[in-house]
Amino acid sequence: MPLLEIESLEVDYRASRGTVHAVEDASFSLDKGETLGLAGESGSGKSTLGLSIIRLVPYPGVITNGHVRIDGTDIVKLPENRMQSIRGRKVAYVFQDPMTSLNPVKRIGAHFVELIRTHEPDTSAADALGRAKNILENLGILPERINDYPHQLSGGMRQRIMIGLAIALNPDLVIADEPTTALDVIVQQKILDLVEGLRKAYGMALILISHDLSIILERCDKIIVLYAGQIFEYANSKELHKAPSHPYTQGLLHSIPNIELSDQKLSAIPGSPPNMLDPPKGCRFWPRCSYAMEICRITEPELIDLKKSHYVRCFLYNQEGRHSH
Amino acid sequence: MSEIVKIENLRKYFPVQKSFLEQFFARKTSYVKAVDDVSFSVRKGEIFTLAGESGCGKTTSGRLIVRLLKPTSGKIFFNGVDITGLEGEELRLLRRKMQIIFQDPYASLNPRMRIGDAIGHPLAIHGLAEGEEKNKEVLEVLGEVGLAPPEQLINLYPHQLSGGQRQRAAMARSIILKPEFIVADEPVSMIDVSLRTAIIDLMLDLKKDLGLTYLFITHDLAVAKYISDRIGIMYLGKIIEMGSKEQLFSKPLHPYTQALLSAIPIPDPDKKRKAVDLTGEVSSAINIPAGCRFHPRCPKQMEVCTEKEPELKEIEKHHFVACHLY
Numbered sequence: 292m293p294l295l296e297i298e299s300l301e302v303d304y305r306a307s308r309g310t311v312h313a314v315e316d317a318s319f320s321l322d323k324g325e326t327l328g329l330a331g332e333s334g335s336g337k338s339t340l341g342l343s344i345i346r347l348v349p350y351p352g353v354i355t356n357g358h359v360r361i362d363g364t365d366i367v368k369l370p371e372n373r374m375q376s377i378r379g380r381k382v383a384y385v386f387q388d389p390m391t392s393l394n395p396v397k398r399i400g401a402h403f404v405e406l407i408r409t410h411e412p413d414t415s416a417a418d419a420l421g422r423a424k425n426i427l428e429n430l431g432i433l434p435e436r437i438n439d440y441p442h443q444l445s446g447g448m449r450q451r452i453m454i455g456l457a458i459a460l461n462p463d464l465v466i467a468d469e470p471t472t473a474l475d476v477i478v479q480q481k482i483l484d485l486v487e488g489l490r491k492a493y494g495m496a497l498i499l500i501s502h503d504l505s506i507i508l509e510r511c512d513k514i515i516v517l518y519a520g521q522i523f524e525y526a527n528s529k530e531l532h533k534a535p536s537h538p539y540t541q542g543l544l545h546s547i548p549n550i551e552l553s554d555q556k557l558s559a560i561p562g563s564p565p566n567m568l569d570p571p572k573g574c575r576f577w578p579r580c581s582y583a584m585e586i587c588r589i590t591e592p593e594l595i596d597l598k599k600s601h602y603v604r605c606f607l608y609n610q611e612g613r614h615s616h
Numbered sequence: 617m618s619e620i621v622k623i624e625n626l627r628k629y630f631p632v633q634k635s636f637l638e639q640f641f642a643r644k645t646s647y648v649k650a651v652d653d654v655s656f657s658v659r660k661g662e663i664f665t666l667a668g669e670s671g672c673g674k675t676t677s678g679r680l681i682v683r684l685l686k687p688t689s690g691k692i693f694f695n696g697v698d699i700t701g702l703e704g705e706e707l708r709l710l711r712r713k714m715q716i717i718f719q720d721p722y723a724s725l726n727p728r729m730r731i732g733d734a735i736g737h738p739l740a741i742h743g744l745a746e747g748e749e750k751n752k753e754v755l756e757v758l759g760e761v762g763l764a765p766p767e768q769l770i771n772l773y774p775h776q777l778s779g780g781q782r783q784r785a786a787m788a789r790s791i792i793l794k795p796e797f798i799v800a801d802e803p804v805s806m807i808d809v810s811l812r813t814a815i816i817d818l819m820l821d822l823k824k825d826l827g828l829t830y831l832f833i834t835h836d837l838a839v840a841k842y843i844s845d846r847i848g849i850m851y852l853g854k855i856i857e858m859g860s861k862e863q864l865f866s867k868p869l870h871p872y873t874q875a876l877l878s879a880i881p882i883p884d885p886d887k888k889r890k891a892v893d894l895t896g897e898v899s900s901a902i903n904i905p906a907g908c909r910f911h912p913r914c915p916k917q918m919e920v921c922t923e924k925e926p927e928l929k930e931i932e933k934h935h936f937v938a939c940h941l942y
Contacts, residue, residue, distance in 0.1 A: 332808040332809060332810055333808055445897050447897060448897075475669035475670055475835065475898075476669070476835070476836075476837070476876065476879045476880060477669065477875060477876060477879045477894055478897070479879070480878075480879035480881075480891050484891070502808070502809060503809075503881070504809065504883055505838075505880075505881040505882065505883040506881045508881075508882075508883045508884060508885050509881045509882060509883070509884075509885065509887075510881075528885040529885045529886065532883075532884060532885050532886075539810075542810060543809060543810060544883070545813075546809060546810060546812060546813040547809065547838075547883050548838035548839055548841060548842040549838065549882060549883050549884065550837065550838050550841050550865060550877065550880050550882070551882055551884070551887065553862075555842065557813045557816070557817075557842060558813065559810075559811075559812075559813035559814035559817055560810040560811075560813070560814070561814070563778045563780050563781065563808075563810075563811055564778070564808065564810070579810075
């Protein structure tokens with residue numbers, strides 16, 4: 292049984308101006324200890340997809356269809372009190388902005404104590420603090436800093452604390468949503484190394500959400516490329532890098548600079564992402580696609596199995612591929 | 617090639633706000649040394665990049681050069697003329713020749729001004745064109761930056777455009793006066809990946825078509841490598857290494873540059889890079905370490921580094937580094 296199994300998931304935001312289908316027909320699974328990258332641009336639905344795994348999609352978002360199974364338990368209709376025992380314990384979430392996710396009037400230690408004692412009421416505050424100090428050491432932060440307030444720490448340290456809080460209860464899955472976007476490249480590298488080390492040490496699975504395909508290609512076993520709420524391509528990283536199949540994935544790979552290459556020629560994807568209140572009919576990408584055919588404007592393509600564990604949502608492959616459903 | 621912009625020993629110190637009590641006891645004012653003795657020149661027709669982490673002084677340098685900020689000391693030359701002290705009418709005339717594009721296209725366009733008015737505004741300010749003529753120039757420049765259809769776009773408000781379109785509009789506004797020199801401060805860092813390359817290409821096209829020179833400011837060295845001719849790496853208010861992009865990327869000399877380059881992710885799952893491990897974090901720009909400002913984090917620290925500040929020296933032709941190792 293996979294650790295996480297998502298099946299035909301749909302998430303809508305119902306706003307007064309209309310409904311945005313933020314996630315549509317999403318299906319994938321993740322095994323224990325695996326790393327998955329969710330790549331996409333702003334508005335592609337990557338955070339919504341991540342948040343729906345812990346059922347924290349913000350208002351007015353609702354999961355309208357599909358299943359999210361964690362260790363076999365479907366959480367979509369789980370009562371809130373049972374959901375709380377999954378969050379943090381089984382699945383932990385690291386948010387992008389560590390400044391707004393830490394309580395500014397609470398010391399670092401208090402964050403850990405609250406988290407640990409909420410889930411394990413029998414643990415004494417002193418024991419919880421002791422555990423927190425251990426975690427801080429693993430994060431490369433002096434245990435004394437446990438008495439600091441968030442504003443006394445640097446951005447990199449705050450993000451480490453967020454990661455520490457996420458692993459405090461030794462979850463099976465950590466979802467890191469743009470964990471390094473606000474950070475400089477050297478700090479980013481250290482944080483990602485830290486996550487990788489901890490993940491291996493504790494045998495956790497990781498979902499890394501990022502707009503930066505470079506770090507996902509470098510750090511993840513499997514990659515999902517999202518566009519306008521849909522999974523466009525899903526494959527293991529090496530396969531995706533070697534044989535990107537969706538024109539959008541190809542375009543993305545051609546637009547990221549690689550410092551290892553000399554005289555690299557980047558090429559741009561024309562146009563801009565669709566307005567999600569009024570997405571194009573047919574394939575969401577056709578107005579920007581240089582391979583667009585008649586059918587792409589009329590019919591929505593399905594995610595098809597191109598070859599073993601390489602899925603793509605594109606009519607270019609409809610003949611060779613077979614339907615996954 | 618002639619130098620279009622030259623700066624000499626430029627410094628910008630921002631005073632740190634003191635609390636009432638500190639003022640009462642007349643404590644010494646402390647300063648954030650955002651730019652601390654920086655000298656370089658930009659040659660006509662090139663793209664010179666200032667790169668570095670947040671707080672290194674790259675943005676402040678750019679703003680000093682276009683005279684949005686007044687330097688604490690040092691000199692700025694534009695086409696050989698000292699512009700450090702220009703004021704009033706002279707400064708206004710200078711702005712026709714040098715423009716700046718900001719990072720955030722959401723904040724740099726007035727939300728209550730139609731795109732056409734915003735782009736044509738510089739023409740009105742400088743009294744260069746009005747009415748029909750102004751309109752014609754606006755439409756023309758919209759075409760140049762690839763905003764189509766221009767006739768419709770001039771009537772839209774900024775919120776009706778996407779991020780990429782907004783950045784194009786900001787670029788249209790900056791080139792309408794036909795400047796010679798543009799400071800582009802992180803123009804693509806807030807733009808989605810799929811639109812980024814198009815903006816970079818546009819910058820390169822405009823450079824070719826209009827004979828522009830750019831000072832490009834970025835934290836993203838991969839973009840810097842793609843776009844620049846020469847690069848200066850800044851750390852805590854100083855340039856610590858400067859050279860052509862080939863020199864800098866094939867043979868980085870300063871331990872900080874080496875660390876910075878080694879931390880850039882490579883978009884290739886088969887490549888495993890070895891990152892240089894730096895200890896600690898960037899020191900505060902208020903209490904800059906004595907000697908070399910990088911020494912507390914440097915893996916190759918020597919005795920002399922704690923005592924003497926290294927000067928920026930030319931180690932090989934056009935390749936400068938400020939480090940006691942050389």
